[in-house]
Amino acid sequence: MPTLDILLIEDSPSQALQFRLMLEQAGYRVQVAATGMEGWRVASVLKPRMILLDIDLPGLDGFQVLSRLKRDRITKGIPVVMLTHRDQINSVQRALELGADDYLYKDDAASELLPVVAQAMALAQHSHS
Numbered sequence: 001m002p003t004l005d006i007l008l009i010e011d012s013p014s015q016a017l018q019f020r021l022m023l024e025q026a027g028y029r030v031q032v033a034a035t036g037m038e039g040w041r042v043a044s045v046l047k048p049r050m051i052l053l054d055i056d057l058p059g060l061d062g063f064q065v066l067s068r069l070k071r072d073r074i075t076k077g078i079p080v081v082m083l084t085h086r087d088q089i090n091s092v093q094r095a096l097e098l099g100a101d102d103y104l105y106k107d108d109a110a111s112e113l114l115p116v117v118a119q120a121m122a123l124a125q126h127s128h129s
């Protein structure tokens with residue numbers, strides 16, 4: 001089974017599709033999970049090279065998913081980039097404190113998504129070598 005490059009945990013179908021298409025066009029293998037619980041389970045099973053994690057999710061929110069990922073020895077080394085809205089700057093701070101590697105404002109995704117992902121992937125290379 002080919003390795004999964006990116007797990008995108010995003011509950012908005014339109015945003016998930018937009019991000020997935022951008023990433024697939026750049027050559028990444030992407031899986032989408034629509035809830036925090038599903039995303040957490042998929043991450044544990046498939047061990048993606050990186051995770052894009054929305055903060056506002058139904059059920060388990062992004063912070064809860066992040067702290068579970070970082071506590072689990074199987075997933076704690078996977079770089080996590082939080083997806084957020086610009087008015088949630090305190091959320092960004094909290095995410096970084098919980099162990100997120102980076103964050104991306106959704107408004108900037110068109111220009112910033114691929115560079116941020118490339119950076120996180122480089123991080124993933126170092127942690128596996």
